[in-house]
Amino acid sequence: MPEDFLQWVVHESLADVLEKMFFISILDETPDTVPLPLQEEMAVRVGFEGKPSGSLTLQLNRVVARSIAGDFLGVEQQELSDSQVGEVTCELANMICGSVLSRVESAVTFRLHAPEIVNPDQTPAGAAIYSVPLGPAAIKVAMVTEAPICPPAAESAS
Amino acid sequence: MERRAGKERRNAMAYRVLIVDDSPAMRAFVRRVISLSGIDVADCFEAGNGREALALLANQWVDVILTDINMPEMDGEQFLECLQSEELFRSIPTVVISTDATRHRIERLRQLGACGYIAKPFLPENLREVLERHLGAPCA
Numbered sequence: 001m002p003e004d005f006l007q008w009v010v011h012e013s014l015a016d017v018l019e020k021m022f023f024i025s026i027l028d029e030t031p032d033t034v035p036l037p038l039q040e041e042m043a044v045r046v047g048f049e050g051k052p053s054g055s056l057t058l059q060l061n062r063v064v065a066r067s068i069a070g071d072f073l074g075v076e077q078q079e080l081s082d083s084q085v086g087e088v089t090c091e092l093a094n095m096i097c098g099s100v101l102s103r104v105e106s107a108v109t110f111r112l113h114a115p116e117i118v119n120p121d122q123t124p125a126g127a128a129i130y131s132v133p134l135g136p137a138a139i140k141v142a143m144v145t146e147a148p149i150c151p152p153a154a155e156s157a158s
Numbered sequence: 159m160e161r162r163a164g165k166e167r168r169n170a171m172a173y174r175v176l177i178v179d180d181s182p183a184m185r186a187f188v189r190r191v192i193s194l195s196g197i198d199v200a201d202c203f204e205a206g207n208g209r210e211a212l213a214l215l216a217n218q219w220v221d222v223i224l225t226d227i228n229m230p231e232m233d234g235e236q237f238l239e240c241l242q243s244e245e246l247f248r249s250i251p252t253v254v255i256s257t258d259a260t261r262h263r264i265e266r267l268r269q270l271g272a273c274g275y276i277a278k279p280f281l282p283e284n285l286r287e288v289l290e291r292h293l294g295a296p297c298a
Binding site for chain 2: 019020087098101
């Protein structure tokens with residue numbers, strides 16, 4: 001149940017953030033069925049403190065990152081600097097993390113750390129990984145928490 | 159120093175907006191949404207955290223503040239406390255834009271003086287509605 005719940009929450013959060021802030025609609029495909037991009041990837045990690053604490057790592061292809069950065073800033077892709085692409089990707093990771101935590105920690109406060117660009121080859125050990133197709137590649141979200149994430153109702157009942 | 163205040167002035171003139179966020183990308187996005195919303199904006203100032211925002215407010219009057227919570231040096235809660243402690247700044251409508259949409263956080267921010275709250279992700283019309291409500295005039 002927690003695994004299915006977290007998968008659903010990540011998927012809903014991704015869809016919500018991409019649709020509202022980036023004007024992108026993702027395909028309603030089952031996560032983890034899409035092959036991940038093998039090269040030209042970038043990754044951003046957002047640590048968080050709360051109940052539970054953990055981190056969320058967003059991994060995506062640089063071409064996709066540049067495309068969504070252009071949508072976000074209203075700028076042509078060729079006019080974007082690598083720095084701007086990085087900043088937008090950090091903000092995307094920040095919003096997805098906040099959206100996920102707001103759905104599972106509605107009764108408690110959490111604190112997000114500043115997003116940081118990390119090595120995409122280093123998926124956190126023990127992470128629950130979800131991927132969603134986007135354009136020619138996929139967005140991958142890896143979440144690690146110090147304790148299992150449960151639906152709010154189940155948590156309040158315990 | 160420019161000091162202008164009051165709803166009468168707000169209804170008649172273009173607005174001065176301050177965006178406080180440590181993410182340059184988010185500041186650019188909010189600025190873009192405001193410009194697309196039809197709100198008549200005379201000046202749109204930006205600050206990377208609460209401390210920078212207070213330094214800016216020492217020299218510039220603004221009609222509304224849009225602020226993030228998680229920021230380095232001075233976060234959104236500390237910034238709200240500083241605004242409330244200053245007679246001059248207390249009347250400036252301050253809207254929080256944040257990823258943290260937990261009930262506890264929203265209640266706390268309201269206690270600290272935030273007049274509005276927008277959870278990220280948000281639709282452009284959400285920001286427009288909140289600005290209309292707190293600036294006291296419908297947008298063009």
